[in-house]
Amino acid sequence: EIVLTQSPGTLSLSPGERATLSCRASQIVSSSFLAWYQQRPGQAPRLLIYGASSRATAIPDRFSGSGSGTDFTLTISRLDPEDFAVYFCQQYGSSPFTFGGGTKVEIK
């Protein structure tokens, strides 16, 4: 099973700042089958990025994903107030399709 480790656990930033979130895999994620999700309190996760770097439908271009192999990054170029939430990565290249533990982006 591929273990995904996200860092940092919490990121304290101000609106307008840049956020950089990391997701490290215990084994190579095949074909960069890695996704990022945003979850706001009381809501289901929402797909932001798939295939490591492709934005999902209707996702603003301030969200971008990069990386390959075992190291992946989600970048939010300028934080909007609605972006303060928890972010998860997931690999779907190798069953079981595991999730990372999440990074909370909070208002500083």
Place this chain on the structure above:
Amino acid sequence: EVQLVQSGAEGKKPGESLKISCKSSGQSFTSYWISWVRQTPGKGLEWLGIIYPGDSQTRYSPAFEGHVSISVDKSIDTAYLQWSSLKASDSGIYYCARHGLPRNYYHGLDVWGQGTTVTVSS
């Protein structure tokens, strides 16, 4: 609009059985793989397994295989997750979610149900 609508919250006792549902609308139900995901405060998001409604192929996480069962009823565009004997540790929020590429699970989960809260307590 594509939607997955899940059944309501459940409160059960250990040892009881349970079947929760996930009804699809606005899409070709049989063409997209459906995953089930659990969320708990202690373990975060956990992937339980996946089913292809077209032919009912299933795959399970080893952590859940033998304890849960995933099925579909194509006639009513509905997927199910069931337990024959619940444990307290099964408590959590359960989501169904669609893999966003027809006939292929190599895609992120682009449509999610609203979640079903399952509470197992004596």
